Amino acid sequence: MATKVYMDYAATTPVKKEVLDSMIPYYTEKYGNPSSVYSLGRESRKTIDESREKIANILGANPKEIYFTSGGSEADNWAIKAVAMANKDKGNHIITSKIEHHAVLHTCEYLEKHGFEVTYLDVDEYGMVDLEQLKKSITDKTILISIMFANNEIGTIQPIKEIGQIAREKGVYFHTDAVQAVGNVKIDVNELNIDMMSMSAHKIYGPKGIGALYIKKGVKIDPHIHGGAQERKRRAGTENVAGIVGFAKAMELAYENLEEHISKLTKLRDKLINDVKNKIDYVRLNGHPEKRLPGNASFCIEFIEGEALLLNLDMAGIAASSGSACTSGSLDPSHVLMAIGLPHEIAHGSLRLTLGDFTTEKDVDYVVEKLVEIVDRLRQMSPLYEKVKGV
């Protein structure tokens, strides 16, 4: 069935009209290679510089500290692998958390195979890292702490400033995957003590395939892609000019109306959470009750299985997710839900509804209505539910 209600904004977003409009000229008439010296090329270079500046200004960074990448995953890989390589004479220990995105976790696992040691911090039932455990984990050999800004599944927002403060005191670099936080949280990289930060455009109504890594001046890090002199010789490759323009436009739009965006989403999300809790029993909200992304509503609905639920929702025209999109193909329950202490069978019934700028109250009502029906139907055929209800 065609999608009627899209509630998976954390997976990706449509490109806003203003964003697409800003991109088109860079495909057609303004196609010059930014490295070329003639006017058509210089124009592209100027556009990239301006885009970089816009993004830097929003984040309180210097334009020279913004490096464009092909997305959030590349930014995560770059930050972690290249800081590890550049600082291995100093130490081989990295600290991260158990609820990171796979782009961080699998990169850390790769480094473990190549002589690095990684501490995966626990999180509490709300998905919060423990600052005391973090402090205790830092050793002489620790070169990097990588903790995500906000979690993509359960929406929990970490105490970034405090983590950065601890890192700075110990002389350890601090990287944060802010792919989900950007566009949803006010971010000043200096105020928050961030050394490196990953971003991705397609989560904030920009195009897929473009993102950035903020690298604070002075951070010792290897280049990521060798070749031409692009991105200050740290990330070679002809620049995705249209993508960069679209990313900058999306950032601008997101931060122009941040307060409004947050208050609108929070209101809709709270309505959704309350309605679901009121109309369905054996439901729990995952993630932190307050310190969460404005558009994130993540539930565990007991006695039903995630895939069956998603398929049913899809048949009702509702696009939703169970855990993160990237792992939808996998059969294992989400590592995030396991980390917050949910037992397997409950983690299996997770449902992530994420709201965005085009979500309406009517959408919320429709989703709740359909969800009640579907959950009811699935539970009727669940032997687990039968036992609980004693039917």
Place this chain on the structure above:
Amino acid sequence: MATKVYMDYAATTPVKKEVLDSMIPYYTEKYGNPSSVYSLGRESRKTIDESREKIANILGANPKEIYFTSGGSEADNWAIKAVAMANKDKGNHIITSKIEHHAVLHTCEYLEKHGFEVTYLDVDEYGMVDLEQLKKSITDKTILISIMFANNEIGTIQPIKEIGQIAREKGVYFHTDAVQAVGNVKIDVNELNIDMMSMSAHKIYGPKGIGALYIKKGVKIDPHIHGGAQERKRRAGTENVAGIVGFAKAMELAYENLEEHISKLTKLRDKLINDVKNKIDYVRLNGHPEKRLPGNASFCIEFIEGEALLLNLDMAGIAASSGSACTSGSLDPSHVLMAIGLPHEIAHGSLRLTLGDFTTEKDVDYVVEKLVEIVDRLRQMSPLYEKVKGV
């Protein structure tokens, strides 16, 4: 001045209308994340699969052997670094040539710093590698040969099939940077004995920021970006769906009309070469006289300096290049022109004119007319020309 005649198709190309049209829906209504299970996501997945298939079919490859990247530089980096890492127990020796793109050369230099040994093959005056030297360079420790298909500056096309044959006989992997060859040469990866091949869409009227690496089944290579399960777990990151669609469309268009494209460009190029040679003295054509890309005309114009020439051409509305675009910012003469044996001062006067699908005969005439004027003026003020002419 606004660009009147674009003659730098080797640097980048405008996106063709059909290509852009094919991309737009994936920004607007078909924005689903390909990893999502609902219909909007499945549609994106299907589109990616179809695009992969189209590209694979054109190259005689299996769709499972095509891995999308953010462009040619990333593909080069991936192929070389990740084959090196995955096969270092077998050996630490890599063979490449002196005229590779910086994405290959700088990657090799990086590996040299990390315990690998690299042989940089010489080329003859036409930019051709010597197959005998190649054979002799292979040792027990050789794990990879990386030789570009066609050179971006001088247009010379290498004997790829023979190189592949030698590599195969010796049990060494063969990677080729085909960024300039794709869309200009018929390519069957199996016939040509290619194990890995880098491609980039923005050289063939597709968008910037998307490319691919062909990896033959069975090649032992590490993943490039760790994270989600995209690209068969070898290159994580939400797929640039619109970019992939545009890339496939561009490939389709390029190979639908390959013969026509080649014969049209060859004719225009030969006219350009002849006119320049007839009207300007002390000019030499760089690269192979026959085995060259259909759109490439690379000259050395003695007694004048490249940048001054380019600036003057730009003021006449002509977009051209001196050496490769990525190094235009650099003061060193091109490594390619040095490798074919040109002395510094001659290499400094290089001019690359590259023709493409929108080039007309009138364009060629205009460029020749302006070039004659500009060369004359610059030579009038050149103390070197003065000596030769004995003025």
Place this chain on the structure above:
Amino acid sequence: MYSEKVMDHFTNPRNVGEIKNADGIGEVGNPKCGDIMKMYLKIEDGVITDVKFKTFGCGAAIATSSMATELVKGKTIEEALKVTNKRVAEELGGLPSAKLHCSLLAEQAIKAALLDYAKKNNIEIEELKDFDPNEDPHHH
């Protein structure tokens, strides 16, 4: 990349050419690094009455030669010696950092021409005692 002033001097370079029977001729640079500059001076009573140049070089090299000739024309030898590459670059509204070294060529060419003049006329110019016109300015 270049300021308007640089582009102006590049497009319409002043004082291009040569002077027959020049009183001083200086040629500096090194074809190996791509650039050569030749400066011709006409000097009467210690004053530079005419100046011409030829340059094989980049946009910055041409523009700085042109500007340098304007700055020394009508000046005394002492005044001409004060025309540094920094001054030339400033007069042009600045140069991109990668191109700053190009302006050195003009300064060197004027000095070389003055040295040639001094030698021909057996005069000693204090400021040029340690000056070597054959030194490659790119390798400073």
